[in-house]
Amino acid sequence: MDSQPSNRTADDAQAPVSVRVVEAVAEREGIDPLELSPPLHDAIDPTALDDLFESNRSRQRDAGSVSFTYCGYSVRVESDGRVDLETETERDSGVRSETNSR
Numbered sequence: 001m002d003s004q005p006s007n008r009t010a011d012d013a014q015a016p017v018s019v020r021v022v023e024a025v026a027e028r029e030g031i032d033p034l035e036l037s038p039p040l041h042d043a044i045d046p047t048a049l050d051d052l053f054e055s056n057r058s059r060q061r062d063a064g065s066v067s068f069t070y071c072g073y074s075v076r077v078e079s080d081g082r083v084d085l086e087t088e089t090e091r092d093s094g095v096r097s098e099t100n101s102r
Contacts, residue, residue, distance in 0.1 A: 016046075016050040016053075016054075017049055017050055017052075017053040017077055017081060017083070018040055018046035018047075018049050018050050020081075020083050021040065021049070021070065021075055021077065021083055022036060022040055024075075024083045024085055025070060025071050025073055025075070025085065028073070028085055029071070036071060037071075038071075040070060043068055043069060043070040043071075044066075044068045044070070049066065049077070052066060052077075053077060053079075053081055062079060063079050064078075064079050065077060065078045065079060072087060072088075073085045073086065073087060074086045074087075074088075074091060
């Protein structure tokens, strides 16, 4: 699996997962996150996504992931907060891009 390095800072890891998804897609597209179209809420409920991955120190998070399509990418958010993006071409060739945002 090929991984693209992320320029994310420690502060980014504290951002809600919905924001990290938008930032990851915008980074791959080489555009400002505000320029992405359609908005994330057209693909998935951002509040529900954030609620699923909200940090909760009182309980252990179960393993699992959420996958959805957004702006031509197959987006997969892992239980540890990792955001993976994959285009149809990458999926067909077995290449996957992983952002290191947690």
